[in-house]
Amino acid sequence: MRRLLIALLVFGLAACDPSAAEVLLRVRIQVDGQELALSVNPPISVGQVLRRANVSLGAFDRLNPPDFTPVTDGMLITVVRVENRAECVEESVPYASETLKTPDLPEGVTRVLQGGVNGVARVCYDVLLEDGIERRRTQSSRTLLKQPVNQVVAVGVDLSRLEPIAINGAIFYISNGQARVIRETSLNQMTLQTGGNLDGFVFAISPDGQRLLYTRKPDSPSLEIFNELWVLLDTTDPNAQPVKLIVYNVLHAEWLPDRPNAFSYSTLRPRTEPPAYQALNDLFIAQLDASGKIISADPILPPTDSGTYGQWGTHFAWSPDGKRLAWAQAEGIGLVDVQRGTLRKLIAFRIYQTTLARGWLWQPSLAWSADGAILAATVHGAPLGDEPPENSPVFDIAMVNTAANFVINPFLERVGMWSAPQFSPLGQAENGAVSGSVAYLQARTPNDSVNGEYDLMIADRDGSNARHLFPNRDQIGIVPFEDRTRGAKFQWSPDGKQIVLAYQGDLHVVDVSSGRATRITVEGSALSPRWVK
Template identity: 30%
Template sequence: MISNSHYGFPIPDFRLRFILFFGLAFLLLGCEVKLPETAVRGSIQVSLTADGETYNLDTEATNVRELLEEAGIDVDEDDELTPPAYTPLVGGEDIVVVRIKEEIETTTESLPYSRKLVRNESMNVGEELIVQPGKPGLQETTIRIVYRDGLEAERWPTQTIIIEEPQDEIMMLGIGTPRDNVSFPGTLAYMSDGTAVILRGDSAFPEQLDVGSGLDGRVFDLSPDGSHLLFTRVDGDPASFNNALYIIETQRNAKPRSLNANDVLWAGWNPTSEAELGEIAYTTAISTTQPPGWEANNDLWLGEIPASAEEEFEPELIIEAYPALYGWWGGNYAWSPDGTRLGYSFANEIGTIVIDPDFKGERRVRLKEFSEYNTLSDWVWVPTLTWSPDGRFLAYTSYNDDDPNQPTFDSWAIDSLTGVNGRFVQDSGMWAHLHWGTSQDDVAPIAFLRTTNPLDSEHSRYTLWLMDQDGSNARQIYPNLNENSNFSYQPRFLAWSPTGAEIAFIYNNALYLYSLEEDSARRLTENDAINSHPTWAPYGNAIINGFDFDQSTPATPRHTNDFIPENPRRSE
């Protein structure tokens, strides 16, 4: 208890504490409280460059975004800002805004044409003759241009469209020195740099047929008597799948005639037709924007060629469609020598189709199914076909799936009447492209390509081989052993002569003629052109009716014992 002498009575201590507390509070309110200077944010200095001007600014902004808002600078989505908007500011920074603008420009430019030289021994040395004038092409290019602060900084093409392909100048150059002339039976035609060239019984004077430009190589086939050439050419946009079917007489100064059949994947002559100008079969597709650029209809048309150009070609639809595996790619076809059937192949099967339009039974006979080969791409591997001269056996190549890690391909022959299947060549490769020869003295050998690397036959080199009709006595005929080889993968790289004594083939883009009797090959073309698609006539009925040599009974494997068993062990 605290006493108060002035009043003479004691003051309770809780009252004293109350008085002291309020007195201290009044003292504190009367004092000025100061925070440490380090806790107060002042202005900082930064540099800002935008729209061609540089500013030195005092700012209290805490990051780049706030600074731009404070300065009234708008930044578009395409503009470049350095450093980024979320970057904190501490002073001394250089902030740069670069204005970005893009424009699209379209330019048209001329495409130069090339000059092709064709050597001619019948002209004097140094003499020149332009047989086809050159014509520049036209190309349209879309260019993307980027401007930085109004100045062009980048430009690059985004799309290029060829409006018109250039036409090469073809010049005939006289060399005045005769070369060895090579004679052969019949008429031999081939494609050379997109044109059609014909040789009439010898190599001395190649002649060009006026087929126009744009041969696409899908169809290029002499008629059985050699009087006409059946071909396709591109008549629209060369960047997309589109073509039309034509025929032209092989006589000089002839002009092509359209058959009004479009978007053709395959076409071929009936070797035994009795029609005046012959009969053809063909199959079509539709053009698409998706790879590979077409979708096969897997249809089949049959029609006789009108004798007069005034008459319309009126084919008959034999098969409307066929639901094949990977059918969008299409199949391969081959006429039987007697003209009654077509051999066909798709990704996992081969068979035959009866052609007679009046036939009432089941047209299609599936002879063999096998595993398809997955290319892991937008193309499909389909085996090529070749018939024995008597029309009984079909030779083909199929994928061997014994070991998926080591894909190999073998070549076989199958009896189209009994279905007996026998292997001709083990590890021949996917591009073997067997071609059965014309019968000569009861012998009909088979020419084929053989891979140099069976485990990578898709990309390897190939050499040309010959074997007997039963698959025996296989031997390499070109090039010589241990020489580098350069054969195309194109199926139509080879054609047999009407007598079966010679083979025309394409090697390193040049045309060669191989003589079975001499066991040697001679080059027929001497220019730098890209040659392909040899086709030789006569064949079929035209051989029997129009050639003065003994046409013996066609030869085939004599009996099924000639075959290797269907599933032999690889160790055998």
């Protein structure tokens, strides 16, 4: 009891002591570039001190120490103002420079074919500011407002390094987005007046070598125009000017062999997803007048989805006599009934599904014999083992006698997806029988023929006596995948004695009897050779 009375007395004296009631804590606050000094009564937290000082915090502001911390004498409280800001600016996009080799200029001489123009991009950033000072800037988006235009510089190369050989007729090809032709001799080369930006979807020479039908990308990129169709009416006239036809977004076009100035074409609709277009699988036959104007365009096939994978399109090939029209899709080949506007399937097979994940789909190649009796095609073969048919690595060559409706499949086995058979012009054997050969590409690794190397092979018309032609076994093989959208990589000469081949960026002429190959271009960008009389 005595101890309790003493404790109460001490407490009462302390309560009556004025100095005990006036204990204050000194605090400093650094905020907004200022320092505030306060004296506060304990107990009190950092958050309570800020409210007493009328200092408010933003959602991202950083406080040290945290707001629940008890205040001690002499404490420094710091508030860092944090701001996240979005900023968008227009920035210049530098143009690139392209160098194109050309034999049209003396060796080493350069000429600017196209001046470069910078593009414009709208670039947006997330900007982090601390007390008004930028601490971090992160790009959040980039939108190209104006495409840069590359500078194109031509530099001359010397053709004299090449061995001159005679050219029977004329060889047309694409180089650096332009059409070129070689006539009579390998040293007689010139650029045709087609303009640039040839995309290779259409590159068709009339049977007499006079007219060139081709597609090119528009000078100003457009979401509505995938490509444009043009015609050069006289490839022998160096001053001839091309004619732009009123046909856009063309997937396929080909001259009709039996009708002068007439061609067939199929169209597409541009899209942003692979393969950058939606094929319409339609077909028209158009007629040109003497000036290159389209005077009629008759529909043969209406637009259609044409199966599960119709978006990739239908490819067509006229027989040399113009009497039959073949078609090819990812799931089969057949003939077009031009009068009725229908498709008849001759060979069906499973699609090759493996490449779909890469954004493209394999489609068969087509080739007619010179007499129009036989149709050859690369087709997807049966599985080797237990793999699904869609994943079979097998690709064969099939032959169809279209008159007798007789199919040989496989005709040549396991040649590879890029075999692209081509018939030679017809000859006559000693016994008077029709003779001829078929050339094709043979995959060096048939079970992995998508990206692999190939050899040029030649066989008799019936598939017998197959022999290797080019390149040598110890050389790098032909790689068709690098140019899979451009059509044939090789073609026969009009007399059937030679084959022109695109190999490692240049054209080579291979003698069929000896296998001797002669390089005839030096640009390093030769594509899509076409050989006509």
